[in-house]
Amino acid sequence: MRIDKRGVLTGTWNLSGNQACAEGALAAGCRFLSAYPIPPSIEVVERFTQRAKEVGAVFVQMEDEISVLAAVLGASWTGKKSMTVTSGPGFSNMMEHLGLGVMLETPCVIVDIQRAGPAIGIPTRVGQGDMMQARWGSHGDYEIIALSPSSPQEMFDFTIKAFNLSERYRVPVAVMSDAYVAHLKEKVVIPPAGKIKIKPRRYYKGRKDKYLPFKRDKDFVPRMVDIGAGYRFHVTGLTHDERGYPIMFEECQEHNVHPLVKKIRHYVDKIVEFQEVETDDAEVVIISYGATSRFALKAMEQARKSGMKVGSLKLITVWPFPDKRVAELAKKAKAFVVLEINYGQIVFEVERCSYGNANVAFVSHGEKGIDNIEDLLSTIEQVMKEKKVRKGIIEYRT
Amino acid sequence: MAEIIFVGFGGQGIIKSGIITGRGASIFDNKSATMTQSFGPEARGGACSTQLVISDSKVLYPYVETADVLVAMSQAGYDKYEHELSEQGVLLIDEDLVKPKPPRDEIKIFSISATxxxxxxxxxxxxNVVMLGFFTAVTxxxxxxxxxxxxxxxxxSRFVELNLKAFDRGFQHKKL
Incomplete structure (x- = not known):
């Protein structure tokens, strides 16, 4: 699976996050998109279909998001890099087949342009309420990878990254974007095809009659073949053995499902990515991801100007969560301020990983929305005044 | 850094104005620019606005806090966003569509019959392109x-010539 130059629109463009996402997918070699169009994610479909003909890509609109993800998984098994894009209500529908994707170890990318929820919520307004759903939404045990872009450029870069991670670890990877980044227009630089790193699919290269679809390499990841290429082949959502045949005993659960978790957990240090700004001397570290990381940097700048030692930790991979780094920072800093466009999700992870060493204050989506630096600054000021570490999560604005 | 708001009705090309300005600034002038937008579900007629931040350095915060420039192509849009204009702000209006209030502070008003x-x-x-020409000349x-x-x-491509003519018409209006 070499890079297909036709998909790479090299140059400097002024793109919205959604358009950049579609370009990222095409540059990564994605040639199959299935979706049930839903705002605020529609421009991804629009852009992809505009470009589909010239690059030889296919878009299929299904009757709902359940079948959308089924189509994506099927396309991936035939050798196409595949993606879907949706928003909250569709993401909920996908949870069933997200689990199937994990169980069948199928590389694919799910882009969730988060909007305000629950239920239908506000279709055109921003939210970050699906973060925990991305981690825990499907039943059973699994580990997942989720990235969170904060600009159109990152929509492009992280969509490629998502494809690379999904091929490497054979797991569906979620790009947890939001309406805000999706509709923001900004400069996007698309490098020449040769400069874009693409992780090729890990194919089985042995004898056809010896192929076992779920026989694992040392890193717990089995090798793939393309369906229809002449290999004996079986996949099932039931707990299965190396041949892919269902075996419903506890031993097989351990044999089949434990590696699904291990193949991510053993490589957490390789997968986890974050960006730190001025955390070395920081007394307060703002933790943010996606849209909010822009507000975090702005608040940090203002706070530094008025003499407060504030740093920023921006999550690139939200899942797996950077446990180790947050724990280290908790020992150095007095407090974390977590900024999210929801009523508290990732802040619980921060609290868990600070092990009582630092205060954890939360700034949620208030009445004034998220573009409200004053609330963030006043929380920073107040948490600095705390004399000792308080239990639980602190919310000054309730 | 400059913060700009374009307002009008859906269908007037307000969002397009933002896209063109953003593209001009970020691609051809090599500055940093962000554009956010707000519009209703209607294809035409609803209130519609776009906000741009143009800067020589990276734009962190892409919402307009106080606008340096307000370009109003509808009365409703003007009424809604006038207060966001800074004290030394520049107001551009389509004079046939917007009747401004008596100017406050040191706001400068420039008008054109763009439509x-x-x-x-x-x-x-x-x-909207006539207005963009005017906007370019003024600001x-x-x-x-x-x-x-x-x-x-x-x-x-078949409308490029007409649009450039429109742009020049607006641009020259400043000199008249």
């Missing part, structure tokens, strides 16, 4: 060349 000029040129759909935030390239880049 009427567009009709004279043959199609009122290019009123000088984006270079004339950059804006013209961005206009040419953003419209269907």
């Amino acid at each position: 009427r000029f567009a009709e004279e040129l043959g199609n009122k759909i290019i009123a 000088k935030l984006v270079s004339k060349e950059g804006m013209k390239k961005a206009v040419a880049d953003s419209v269907p």
